[in-house]
Amino acid sequence: MSSVFSKIIAGELPGTFIYRDDTVVAFLTIEPLAYGHTLVVPVEEVDRWTDLEPATWVHLNEVAQEIGQAITKAFDAPRAGYIIAGFDVPHTHIHLFPTSKMADYDFSAAIPMDQTDPARMTAAAEALRAELGTDASGRR
Template identity: 35%
Template sequence: MSTAYDPGNIFAKILRGEIPAEKVYEDDDTLAFMDVMPQAEGHTLVIPKSPSRGFLDADPEVLARLIKVAQRVGRAVKTAFEADGLSVFQYNEPAGGQTVFHLHVHLVPRREGVPLKRHEGGMADKDVLARHAERIRAALRQE
């Protein structure tokens, strides 16, 4: 199995504009967008724009910028969905649960007593994702 970065992965295609994504936040180094197979309403992904397969091979400066944006977007996600908490997930390699081999952080708003949906539970409606993204963008504007 190769552990080299594959520029054909779906997140690289999103970064190149080859596949659409419902964007929440973007700067020179990072992109945040709605997960199309959300485990809860508001499930957002944050990725670096630089090619990094995962946490273990990423440049520490890339990680520093990524985590700063993940924290900011995470606060907005929690606010936008009036969540009781926020789960932050980051997986590495197949044995660690990684399925897309571009470094990414999952931000999942949580409510007490509500279990997560399966991540492979189907694609979300595009209009719903657009509305959820707007709620997060509005929360980011309120900062």
């Protein structure tokens, strides 16, 4: 059975993409720790990051670093948070988000999906795409 992320990648479920290539995609999460919270996901469905092919792991992190830099610029954040949790969806993914303190790393403080502001989500995606030079599909 496909993960929810595989369905988003395949276009079977909606996703707000900010980056896409043949190996890695990045899209906004629906329950962000902060506006701009992005998930960086390999196209290949692999549950645990420790099971990824080394080349995929390297590329995933190169993309994460680039998006992290875009996050700090787009949101004037002192840092981009980076978390691999891996329990909510059985598909490797890296959480990236604008942050200024360790308290921001608390998933229990995420904005519930039904309480996110659609306009702020759209603005966050547009700001990140502008920094990355990507279109609405995440492609350059």
